[in-house]
Amino acid sequence: MRTFGWSIIAICIASLGLHAQEPAAPRRQANAGKRSTPEPALxxxxxxxxxxxxRAFGEMERKNWFDRLPAAAEGKVTKAVWQLGQDTSxxxxxxxxxxxxxxxxxxxxxxxxxxxxxxxxxxxxxxxxxxxxxxxxxxxxxxxxxxxxxxxxxxxxxxxxxxxxxxxxxxxxxxxxxxxxxxxxxxxxxxAPRTEKPIVFYGTSITHGASASRPGMTHTAILGRRLDRPVINLGFSGNGRMDAAVGDLLVKIDAAVYVIDCLPNMNADAVRRKCIPLVKQLRAAKPDVPILLVEDRRNTNSWLLPERNKHHDANHLALRECMEKLKAEGITGLHYLPGDALLGDDGEAATDGSHPSDLGFVRQADQFEPLLKACLAPK
CATH class of the missing domain: 2.60.120.260 (Galactose-binding domain-like)
Incomplete structure (x- = not known):
């Protein structure tokens, strides 16, 4: 019994010794992301x-050389858009x-x-x-x-x-x-940066790049490689709302195509109120530049959420109505991308139901590519 008792004590001491060393593991984990590669001569x-x-807007003055928006935009666009314009997407x-x-x-x-x-x-x-x-x-x-x-x-x-x-x-x-x-x-x-006219995207957090695993996996980047064309990304997370102040900036870009992809941040009433004025604003300044209007993608779990599906249906209907009214008024050079297939039909292409994963961005690029090729084709 005495031997057994000492054995129990020895096991407990050994166990305590092991636990005493465990706090070192988080320190190793904290350093796991750091590069320990010695720096060579460079x-x-x-x-x-x-x-x-x-990087749009040529040599217009900027507060920071890497900003997406020129200094003149501050106070004209919303505070949120201005701050998001400091991202380098x-x-x-x-x-x-x-x-x-x-x-x-x-x-x-x-x-x-x-x-x-x-x-x-x-x-x-x-x-x-x-x-x-x-x-x-x-x-x-x-x-x-x-x-x-x-x-x-x-x-x-x-x-x-x-x-x-x-x-x-x-x-x-x-x-x-x-x-x-x-x-x-x-x-x-x-x-040097290419001088060809760029494809200009104006949109939401999806255009901005959420939730790609790395910068080169957004649909805008994928399309830039596939089409061998410069791209301007003016996606503003949560704040792509067809604002006239952003339209004032868009017309300063000598674009090959304007892509308007704002519906994920809008409802049907806002689409009806703001889409036609934005298109007319662009068309007045750029009579011959194609404009691609993009429907809202459906959340990948919207099949379970009747109210969410109604929201998508209403948004899509509002954008189609705007498209038909613009055409009826003689506005030309308009193109239209339906949203239902943007993320596929299997529910596997988003991280959180809303924002595409890499699979979702590849699928979006597949949907955009033929329409953009048509927009870029020589007339």
Whole structure:
């Protein structure tokens, strides 16, 4: 019995010893996201030296060089739109190099790196694509943000050879500086933003990019690659409402196509009140630019929610009525995308019923692509 008693005590002591070590595990977990890769010798290239694609409004003054909206928009658009315009969604930088390793050094505007429905990689990360020997854009690597100041390796050990790269900026954060790091002996060629007229998207959090897993997986980015065309992303989470003040900004862009995709932030009454004036505002300034009106996607669980389905039905009907009235008034160059198939019909393409997953964004791109090709076709 005495031996048994000592054995019990020994087991308890051992158990206590094990529990005493357990607090170390969270510390290891807290550091798990940080890159421990030693930094090699690097030459740093500031992207301000050659410019961002997807950055509209030319050389108009900005409060921050990376803002999506010009300084003149402050006080004219709503406060929410102005603040959301500080996110870098849709912007990218292009360059060529023969480097076998690529780093990034950037300063984010906000310490909140992620949101409940957007990963830190998507909200605050950089997303690198490379052009393969067949001329196709292929994913290459991402940063994994762990603080406002991110200085990380994106990819290493690449096969040698000169190739072109495209680096997407964060969806749901702003940037104050961005440098690309390459070995000092690597060749480097900046690729200036293309001068072709862009596809301009005005929309909601879905256009903004929620809930893609990374910046290159939004439908606007996918379509930019598929159509080989610059894209301007003016998605404003919760605040894409066909506002005339945003229309004043849209007409300052020399667009190839305007895509108006605001219904997820509107009800039927607002659609009837605001759609026709916005289209006429665009058409008065840009008589020949195609305008694509997009119906609301259906929430993927709306089959269970009668009131939600009624909301979608009413929104769709209101937009169709606006389309018919505009055509009856002789407004030309209008195109229309129904919403029921935007996320498919199996309920598997959203993170929260509303915002697309990567699958949802691919499906949306599939629906947009033929209509945008028709809009871009030579007349």
């Amino acid at each position: 030459s740093w290239h500031d992207v301000k030296g050659w410019g961002l694609e997807g 849709g912007m990218l930088v292009r360059f060529k190099t023969d480097a076998t390793v690529i780093w990034a050094n950037y300063q984010l505007r906000r310490p909140n790196l992620a949101l409940p429905n957007i990963t830190a990689i998507a909200a605050s990360g950089l997303d690198l694509y490379a052009k393969d020997p067949k001329g196709q854009w292929r994913w290459a690597g991402v940063t994994r943000p762990n603080s406002k100041h991110v200085r990380q390796e994106i990819i290493k050990g690449m096969s040698p050879g000169m190739r072109e790269y495209m680096l997407y900026l964060p969806i749901k954060n702003g940037i104050e500086k961005l440098e690309i790091g390459l070995p000092p002996d690597a060749k480097f060629e900046p690729v």
